[in-house]
Amino acid sequence: MALEHAILVSLDERSGSGYELARRFEKSIGFFWAATHQQIYRTLKRMVELGWVTGHEVAQDGRPDKKVYEVADAGRAELARWLASPGEPETIRHDLSVKVRGASLGDPAALVDEVARHRDLHAERLDVYLAVEKKDFPDPSALSGRRLHQHLVLRGGIRAERALVEWCDEVLVALREDDRR
Amino acid sequence: MALEHAILVSLDERSGSGYELARRFEKSIGFFWAATHQQIYRTLKRMVELGWVTGHEVAQDGRPDKKVYEVADAGRAELARWLASPGEPETIRHDLSVKVRGASLGDPAALVDEVARHRDLHAERLDVYLAVEKKDFPDPSALSGRRLHQHLVLRGGIRAERALVEWCDEVLVALREDDRR
């Protein structure tokens, strides 16, 4: 399991509450690891029990109190252990591919629309990633340490989204061509 | 959920037993949708109850009996409905990215090894896909219908694995460069 580890990485970059973590999982960290607030609260609770993080309540004025979590030594040790341990490549579950493979069993035009929709969604994500890169990493060759690692992960996102956009385009051309016959 | 739908697509291409499906999910279909035999047996059971597939026992000599499943009309209708319905792009969960992002907290050399391992795994997969393409789809421009759709999905796998290999290479160069300083 890596949600714990994703949280540890995020908390190590900056301590924060469950709510703040949930927000990060909607962007930065969320670009490569998805999680909802329910999962995060549940997991943080377990991580406190395991001694991987410590939480303390912080009073705020004009806002509800929050619990801010920090990585404990045991958490850092667990992260180091996990980083060095071999993991399997991700198990793939790609809905859209299932749909394309089953195309003959449904309405061709509807499938084309669906692929086009995904194409646009991926193109949007790609634009977001490219904008982040331009803004936050204007001189990539000068990076080192944490900043370098963050940039490398972003590069992965850019490559993945670009590949998906190009694949959708290839599929669209082929499906439309096939329909015309 | 799309396991049902992946099974429907696979059974539509050819009827088969739970065991046979499990094998297909280790290759062809498994290239874009992972599932274990336990999931498949469980799901087939539910699909029979839903009337999406029908199963009948087939006696074999020298081998255990098997239950062969076929897609029913209700199953084909469900597939058509699902194909036309909009779906979300996949939620990403990429372990290796979490590890790269947390690189500063562990042993740099161990991470390099881990990335290199993944690079080789993805390169192997890529080779498999390219071999399948060469063997099964020697003349892609002549394809239509089912065969075209199968080829398009394979193209997606090729693009994805290629992107991953290239990303791993980029990460390796950058991490090794960073270590040297």
Place this chain on the structure above:
DNA sequence: GTCCGCATGTAACTTGTTACATGATTTA
């Protein structure tokens, strides 16, 4: 005689999803 392939399953557990619940403050 031991391991591999064929063939089907149960049980226990961990993860992930969806819906619901509460309540204060700020913004439109």
Place this chain on the structure above:
DNA sequence: TAAATCATGTAACAAGTTACATGCGGAC
């Protein structure tokens, strides 16, 4: 005054993983 943001959670359910269980036939 209605909606959005901040903030934390419970409960029920769906899906995925891991371990265990059984038994025949053929290959080595």
